[in-house]
Amino acid sequence: xxxxxxxxxxxxxxxxxxxxxxxxxxxxxxxxxxxxxxxxxxxxxxxxxxxxxxxxxxxxxxxxxxxxxxxxxxxxxxxxxxxxxxxxxxxxxxxxxxxxxxxxxxxxxxxxxxxxxxxxxxxxxxxxxxxxxxxxxxxxxxxxxxxxxxxxxxxxxxxxxxxxxxxxxxxxxxxxxxxxxxxxxxxxxxxxxxxxxxxxxxxxxxxxxxxxxxxxxxxxxxxxxxxxxxxxxxxxxxxxxxxxxxxxxxx
Amino acid sequence: xxxxxxxxxxxxxxxxxxxxxxxxxxxxxxxxxxxxxxxxxxxxxxxxxxxxxxxxxxxxxxxxxxxxxxxxxxxxxxxxxxxxxxxxxxxxxxxxxxxxxxxxxxxxxxxxxxxxxxxxxxxxxxxxxxxxxxxxxxxxxxxxxxxxxxxxxxxxxxxxxxxxxxxxxxxxxxxxxxxxxxxxxxxxxxxxxxxxxxxxxxxxxxxxxxxxxxxxxxxxxxxxxxxxxxxxxxxxxxxxxxxxxxxxxxxxxxxxxxxxx
Numbered sequence: 001x002x003x004x005x006x007x008x009x010x011x012x013x014x015x016x017x018x019x020x021x022x023x024x025x026x027x028x029x030x031x032x033x034x035x036x037x038x039x040x041x042x043x044x045x046x047x048x049x050x051x052x053x054x055x056x057x058x059x060x061x062x063x064x065x066x067x068x069x070x071x072x073x074x075x076x077x078x079x080x081x082x083x084x085x086x087x088x089x090x091x092x093x094x095x096x097x098x099x100x101x102x103x104x105x106x107x108x109x110x111x112x113x114x115x116x117x118x119x120x121x122x123x124x125x126x127x128x129x130x131x132x133x134x135x136x137x138x139x140x141x142x143x144x145x146x147x148x149x150x151x152x153x154x155x156x157x158x159x160x161x162x163x164x165x166x167x168x169x170x171x172x173x174x175x176x177x178x179x180x181x182x183x184x185x186x187x188x189x190x191x192x193x194x195x196x197x198x199x200x201x202x203x204x205x206x207x208x209x210x211x212x213x214x215x216x217x218x219x220x221x222x223x224x225x226x227x228x229x230x231x232x233x234x235x236x237x238x239x240x241x242x243x244x245x246x247x248x249x250x251x
Numbered sequence: 252x253x254x255x256x257x258x259x260x261x262x263x264x265x266x267x268x269x270x271x272x273x274x275x276x277x278x279x280x281x282x283x284x285x286x287x288x289x290x291x292x293x294x295x296x297x298x299x300x301x302x303x304x305x306x307x308x309x310x311x312x313x314x315x316x317x318x319x320x321x322x323x324x325x326x327x328x329x330x331x332x333x334x335x336x337x338x339x340x341x342x343x344x345x346x347x348x349x350x351x352x353x354x355x356x357x358x359x360x361x362x363x364x365x366x367x368x369x370x371x372x373x374x375x376x377x378x379x380x381x382x383x384x385x386x387x388x389x390x391x392x393x394x395x396x397x398x399x400x401x402x403x404x405x406x407x408x409x410x411x412x413x414x415x416x417x418x419x420x421x422x423x424x425x426x427x428x429x430x431x432x433x434x435x436x437x438x439x440x441x442x443x444x445x446x447x448x449x450x451x452x453x454x455x456x457x458x459x460x461x462x463x464x465x466x467x468x469x470x471x472x473x474x475x476x477x478x479x480x481x482x483x484x485x486x487x488x489x490x491x492x493x494x495x496x497x498x499x500x501x502x503x504x505x506x507x508x509x510x511x512x
Contacts, residue, residue: 004478007320007413024299045278046300046319065300066261067323068369069411069445076414077476114323115369115411120422157323157411158373159261160330166374166456187323191411198422221260 005077008062009044012081015051016058018239019078021071021088023188027227028063031089034232035059047074054236057243064088068116068157068191075195075203085202085242087133088192089235091223092184092207093162094215095154095177101215102226104146104234105184105207106137107153109193111177113170114157116191120198127155127193133204133242140238141206144230151183153207155190184209206235259331262316263298269305270312271510272339272497273332275325277446279317281486285343286315288494300324308494309501311510318342321411322370322449329453329461339500340454341387342463343493345482346407346444347416348471353441356485357467358400358492360391361407364448365435368411371452379455381409381448387462387500394496395464400488405441407463408432409448416443417476442467464493 002011022028025048032038035052042049046065051058060083064074075086092105099105110127112118117127134150141148154177156162162185165171189205196203208231210223258265274285279302286292289306296303300319307313316332318325329340346359353359364381366372371381388404395402410416419429447463454461466489468482469475504510 006476006478006481009478026299045280046324065319065321065324066327067319067321069321069413070300070319070324072411073320073413113369113373115367115372118369118424119367119410119412119415119428120424122424122427125423156373157326157368157370159323159327161373167376169376170373 005081007045007073008047008049008077009042010049010081014041015049015060015078015081015083017082017084018057018059018243019083019086020061020235020239021074021086022061022063023066023090025063027224028061030227031061031232034236046070055240059239064188067187068114071188072116072191072195075192075201076199079199079201083201087235087239088188088205090186090207091210091226092153092186093211094209094213095185096181096183097213099149099183099209099213101209101212103209104141104148105153105209106134106148106150107189107205108134108150109152110190111152111154111182112190114155114190117194120194127190129193129196129204130202133202136241136245137204137206137238140241141234144234144237149183151181153189154182154185156185156187159187259334261299261327262301262303262331263296264303264335266335268295269303269314269332269335269337271337272311272313272501273337274315274493275318275328275340275342276315277318277320277344281343282315282317285490288490289313301328308498311501313497318446321445322368325446326370326449326453329450329459333457333459339460340450341493341497342446342450343489344444344446344465345468345486346442346465347469348467349408349436349443350405350441351471352405353403353467353471355467355470356488358395358402358488359407359442359465359467360388360395360402360404361447361463362388362404363406364451365406365408365440366448368409368448370449374452374456379452381451383451383462384454384460387460390499390503391462391464391492391496394492394499397495398492400492403441406439407447408435408440408443410443410445413445464489464496
C-alpha cells in the first residue's frame, strides 16, 4: 500500500503525470468542470485535488494555497505521487506599462522576494521555468488571439509590500526590480521554479493580470472573475499541446 | 452572515464578524476543533485556506481563523485581521522536535523563532529578533504548568521549506542549509514549525500581541511526511493549553480595564 502524503492526502497512482496548480480550492473546482469524468480525489488543508481526462490522458488539478511554503510542499508531494509536469494557473498584478488589465503573462524568470528558493538553489542561480513549456504556452495563447507578455515576475512573500512596503530597503529593492523591467508581481512563481529545477520536474506558470500598472486592486473587487472560461481554455489547450508533443517524442 | 459590506479581500470578513482575540491554526480542519471550546461558536466565512468561526470566552468575542501553511498566507491573515480590529493573535499548531528536550506530546510555547524564512524580511531587518509578546508567553506557560502536560519553551525554527527538514540531502544547497540547521540546533532550538517568525515580526511591526502554542508531533530526528504519522490524537493538548491561556489573558485584560466583558 503506497504511503499517503501528509499534506496533499494523495498516494502514488492516484494522479495524472500532468497537473495544473491553482491558488484556491474554488478555482480548482472550476477547472475540473472542463475535464471528462472529473472526480475529487482528495481535500486536505488548502490542497484540493481533482482528476479527470483531457483527450484521453489522465490529468489532475490541485490547489496549493497562497505562497511559496505551501506550493513547495504540493509540488514535492505531487512529484512523489508521479507528477512530472506542473503548471500554475493564476492571477498577477501589473508592475509594468507593458502589462494591462486582462493581459496574459508567462514568466521566463522570477525574482525571489521570499524564503523558499534559497532552501533549494543558491541566490545567484536563476529561478526559471521549463523553456519548452513556456514556449508552448506562448504559442497557444497567441493562437487563441492573445498577446502574451513573457518576462520576469516579482514573487513576494508579503502581499502588502506591493502597495505599502514596511521597510525602506524593501521599497528601494522593489523600485530596482521595476527599473529592471519586471512585468508583474504574484506570490508563488520563484519557489515553484526553484523546486522544479531541484527535483527535475517540468514547471511553468501562466498568469492573467488583474490590474493596469500603478492601479491597485480595490478591496471589494472580485479578482476571481479573471479566472474565467477563456483563461481556463488557454491552460487546457496548452496542456493538450504539451501532451501531444510528449507523445510524438516518445513514438 | 455579514452585517457590513466592508469586507477584507482574502478573508472575506467584516469588522463585526470577528473578535479582537484570535486563534490562528494552520489548517482548516483544526478550526472547528478549537471553536468547539468557545461559547456559542458559529461559522462566519470560508474562502481559500481562510476559514473563520467566532464565539466567546469569558463573555468576550473570540475568533478562530485558519492561515494556511507558511508565512505568506499567514501574513495576509494577520494583516487583514488587524485591519478589522484584532489586537491579540495566537497560533495553535504542530511542530517537530529538534532536541531530546522535545518529545512527542509535549506542549511547545516558543520564546523566540529562527527566521529561516522569507516573509519576516518584508517587515523588519534580519537582526530584529522574532519574539512573542512576553505577557502572552507567561500566560500560556502558566496554562501549560496548570495542565500538567510536559512542555517546553525553547526557540522554534521557522522554516519556509518543509522538505528542507525532511530531505535536505536532495537539495542543491544541501551543505549550506545543513550547516545552518545544525547551527540553529546547537544554539538551542528545540523544535521546528512554519509560521511563528513572521507572526511575531508582523506583530512587532503593527502593534499586535502574538504568541504560539504547538504540539510536538515527533521525537528528535524522527521526520516523516507519511500521513499516518500526523499528530491527530495529540493536538488536543495544544488546543486545551491555548484556550486556557487565552482565558487568563482576557481575564487579565478585563482586570486591567483594557476591555469590558
